Amino acid sequence: MSVRCRFAPAPSGSIHVGNVRTGLFSWAFARHHGGAFVLRVEDTDSSRVTEEAYHGVMDSLRWLGIDWDEGPDVGGPHGPYRQSQRMEIYRETVERLRTQGDAYACYCTESELEQRRAAAMARGEPPGYDGRCRALTERERAGFEAEGRPAAIRFAMPEAEHVVHDLVKGEVRWASGQLRDFVLMRSDGTPVFLLAVAVDDLLMGITHVIRGDDLLASAPRNAAVIEALGGTPPAYAHVPQVNGSDGKPLSKRHGSTSVEAFREHGVLPEALMNYLALLGWSKDAETTFLSRDDLVAAFDIERVSSNPARFDAQKLEWMNNHYIQGLGDDDLAARCLHFLSVAGLSPEPAMLRRAMPLVKERMKTLAESVELLRFLFTDDVVPNEKAADLIAKAPDGYLSVAADALARVEPWSAEAIAVALDEVAARAGLNRTKGWQPVRAAATGSNVSPPLPESLELLGRERTLERLRSTP
RNA sequence: GCCCCCAUCGUCUAGUGGCCUAGGAUUUCGCCCUUUCAAGGCGGCGACACGGGUUCGAAUCCCGUUGGGGGCACCA
Numbered sequence: 001m002s003v004r005c006r007f008a009p010a011p012s013g014s015i016h017v018g019n020v021r022t023g024l025f026s027w028a029f030a031r032h033h034g035g036a037f038v039l040r041v042e043d044t045d046s047s048r049v050t051e052e053a054y055h056g057v058m059d060s061l062r063w064l065g066i067d068w069d070e071g072p073d074v075g076g077p078h079g080p081y082r083q084s085q086r087m088e089i090y091r092e093t094v095e096r097l098r099t100q101g102d103a104y105a106c107y108c109t110e111s112e113l114e115q116r117r118a119a120a121m122a123r124g125e126p127p128g129y130d131g132r133c134r135a136l137t138e139r140e141r142a143g144f145e146a147e148g149r150p151a152a153i154r155f156a157m158p159e160a161e162h163v164v165h166d167l168v169k170g171e172v173r174w175a176s177g178q179l180r181d182f183v184l185m186r187s188d189g190t191p192v193f194l195l196a197v198a199v200d201d202l203l204m205g206i207t208h209v210i211r212g213d214d215l216l217a218s219a220p221r222n223a224a225v226i227e228a229l230g231g232t233p234p235a236y237a238h239v240p241q242v243n244g245s246d247g248k249p250l251s252k253r254h255g256s257t258s259v260e261a262f263r264e265h266g267v268l269p270e271a272l273m274n275y276l277a278l279l280g281w282s283k284d285a286e287t288t289f290l291s292r293d294d295l296v297a298a299f300d301i302e303r304v305s306s307n308p309a310r311f312d313a314q315k316l317e318w319m320n321n322h323y324i325q326g327l328g329d330d331d332l333a334a335r336c337l338h339f340l341s342v343a344g345l346s347p348e349p350a351m352l353r354r355a356m357p358l359v360k361e362r363m364k365t366l367a368e369s370v371e372l373l374r375f376l377f378t379d380d381v382v383p384n385e386k387a388a389d390l391i392a393k394a395p396d397g398y399l400s401v402a403a404d405a406l407a408r409v410e411p412w413s414a415e416a417i418a419v420a421l422d423e424v425a426a427r428a429g430l431n432r433t434k435g436w437q438p439v440r441a442a443a444t445g446s447n448v449s450p451p452l453p454e455s456l457e458l459l460g461r462e463r464t465l466e467r468l469r470s471t472p
Numbered sequence: 473g474c475c476c477c478c479a480u481c482g483u484c485u486a487g488u489g490g491c492c493u494a495g496g497a498u499u500u501c502g503c504c505c506u507u508u509c510a511a512g513g514c515g516g517c518g519a520c521a522c523g524g525g526u527u528c529g530a531a532u533c534c535c536g537u538u539g540g541g542g543g544c545a546c547c548a
Binding site: 248 | 473474475476477478479482483484485486487495496497498499506507508509510511512540541542543544545546547548
């Protein structure tokens with residue numbers, strides 16, 4: 001039987017890196033085994049779902065390099081792939097479970113449940129549902145119906161020890177009675193997650209469910225429903241969650257951890273994928289860099305670590321810089337263009353392309369190209385504080401002497417510019433560091449820039465002289 | 473409260489009883505290179521949570537403790 005995996009995000013807000021890391025593992029597992037990858041959207045809780053988030057999730061996945069064979073946008077033989085469009089299937093399934101005797105109507109009210117839950121806790125028992133309506137007599141049932149009490153449908157959890165053979169966690173057991181009868185369908189007729197997941201995994205022929213370990217305890221419930229439906233439960237692999245740098249689960253307070261945010265900051269998809277792949281998984285003791293294909297070829301669910309990982313933004317940036325350095329100049333220029341445009345600059349393509357070798361090893365993110373190259377694409381250059389300081393400390397008339405020297409440089413090349421700059425510095429009794437910094441400050445507006453001679457060569461003689469001469 | 477999961481450098485990890493005076497990466501520190509900033513090269517600091525077992529031998533197996541995390545909903 002061929003492998004079929006799925007990723008089932010709930011499109012409420014943007015998808016965060018912990019979530020896609022799990023999806024990445026599921027995808028890599030499917031691809032490694034030459035199987036199919038299914039995207040299913042869990043949007044039963046319509047109040048939290050927006051069309052925007054729905055498209056955003058798919059955009060983020062595609063951008064990262066995760067593709068799927070079946071899904072809401074590409075279709076497939078087991079559709080529809082949005083749970084909100086599968087309501088009828090869930091209702092029919094619940095009906096079937098009811099007539100089979102695997103599910104029953106529960107008339108308990110919220111306050112009754114609350115009361116009994118508190119009592120159970122006081123007795124040191126698990127607070128789950130006590131099963132009261134499971135054994136209702138016909139007469140009692142009729143009585144509740146006559147009262148007009150709304151009924152939720154609960155699954156009758158088999159009374160036995162439940163065992164999950166998890167691919168990551170190993171064998172996990174729950175004693176009989178530990179897992180209570182849970183709601184399959186709310187009294188308003190809408191299905192609950194526990195039902196939808198089981199039904200969809202069964203109907204979509206999912207063979208391996210790879211998901212976050214917060215769902216570990218729902219595995220035996222999912223499996224029980226599938227078995228009641230006459231199916232064989234899939235294999236489960238619960239991977240640990242990704243935490244923030246403080247060791248707490250990723251949340252809003254960790255700032256922007258969405259895939260979209262990293263994209264907007266200029267993180268390369270190949271870098272993010274590589275970094276995420278190594279969060280909780282490793283190919284071997286040495287391997288640090290893996291392409292998408294490498295990951296697919298090497299991925300082994302058995303090697304997924306069973307302890308939670310912290311997200312380390314610094315390491316991601318380091319890796320991003322590595323990937324940026326590996327990019328060709330045309331490719332890099334094309335990717336930087338977006339960020340420069342967003343910053344209001346309109347770079348001339350040829351110049352942008354020529355600037356790439358100067359900045360590629362200086363950028364941790366593509367967004368940093370803006371600060372590094374601003375001086376080339378605008379003449380609105382105002383020295384920052386440190387630059388102003390450098391200019392102020394330069395000998396009187398130093399910049400105009402430099403301008404005069406540069407006016408005579410032939411040809412206008414980095415080599416010749418460097419020679420001229422050195423002569424100016426030497427005549428003023430300055431070394432390179434002291435002698436070049438004022439020029440850098442005046443020409444680029446900053447104390448930090450790409451290499452000076454190359455920068456000036458790109459800037460051009462006219463604009464360089466203009467800046468040196470207009471600096472007081 | 474009950475149940476479950478987890479525990480190696482700050483961080484991500486290698487390690488499945490002897491190859492470990494614990495390896496790699498990142499971070500950090502120092503040196504080299506150097507026009508600034510980076511990048512690059514070299515080197516240093518840095519970990520088996522604790523306590524009991526089992527064994528000739530334990531980071532590796534077992535038990536307990538501590539510490540983290542998750543679950544126990546008509547949330548997903």
